[in-house]
Amino acid sequence: MLSVGLETGYAMKKHVEGNLSHFWQESYGQIYPVLRRLEDEGMVRRRKSAATPGPRRNAYLLTARGERELRGWLAEAPELPIPRMELLLKLSFGERADAGVCIEHVREHRTMCERDLELFDEMEPPLEAAALAHRNVAFGLLTLRYGRLLREAELRWCDEAVGRLAALDNEHESARTGEASR
Amino acid sequence: MLSVGLETGYAMKKHVEGNLSHFWQESYGQIYPVLRRLEDEGMVRRRKSAATPGPRRNAYLLTARGERELRGWLAEAPELPIPRMELLLKLSFGERADAGVCIEHVREHRTMCERDLELFDEMEPPLEAAALAHRNVAFGLLTLRYGRLLREAELRWCDEAVGRLAALDNEHESARTGEASR
DNA sequence: CTAGCCATGTAATCCGTTACATGATTGG
């Protein structure tokens, strides 16, 4: 983040919240200590704040060493996340749940997907325009496209899942009432 | 897991690895202590092993209390995972990376998606058949369908992303060589 | 004047993995 002009821990946190929140998060309890550690390791340097008005701020810069390290890190294969999707875990034990709770969970998830997609609808066009002028925006757009395509797929899955769950409920019901429903 | 007949910590771990691995994981360091804690809380009971041959095993059963707790947990809204997708993080700082590394990362990811999809191709038809006979299998199938739809979407994103990244590389190149490439 | 934001930081805590230790049984 220092490499793209974010100088303070506070600014970094805001950047993560505002621009990377659909695939990353960081807390102050993480950011500030790491900044210190990086300073000790010679990756970053603290800029002496020349009596700026306003609250005390620690502005950092990337050193040449830090820049090399960054390049190296970017070139390493990214680790893939170990998914921990509680919705799916609950669903896979759905047989033990009371009737309707599975469908309800999936519907809830669907609503969340729709909300995200609306956000993407607002964010994408201006970004697409800005990407033509600023190379770095184009990279951000990539991650937004990822979020959109994934949420769209999840939305389709939700609809399919609700269908399957409803069918299961019906089967169950007709079995319970002794198939009398015909 | 006790509710579906998995009695030992070992069996639970294997079940997670074999059936839930695309959206969950657990380690022994987690499982065994939790089992003890659940026993203290009266959620589970240790079955006395009647001199079974083979290695010592601690088999557990769900108590009525545990079953109530399970039902309650299943009914609670699942937390959504805080995604931490290193690929996207690196991509969003892709401007700072050496040429080609972004495309390479995305290609790698694409390969992984394809591998997963092949696995789904093998697993899905037999499960779909088994789901007609066993209700509980139908719930497992739901999670597998989720995995498939998501990976398919990721695959499409990879292709799009490679296209966009290639275009960015070309722009950059022609800018560097003074637009001489026409 | 006060609520809200800018800004920094630490300590407690939690969740979970990794590494290690142990030992019985079984199939080749």
Place this chain on the structure above:
DNA sequence: CCAATCATGTAACGGATTACATGGCTAG
């Protein structure tokens, strides 16, 4: 007989969040 698998467990460690503490500045 030896490797693999069944089976259980603990200690150390690590990464990250949460809660808390502090304080200046600014806009209404």
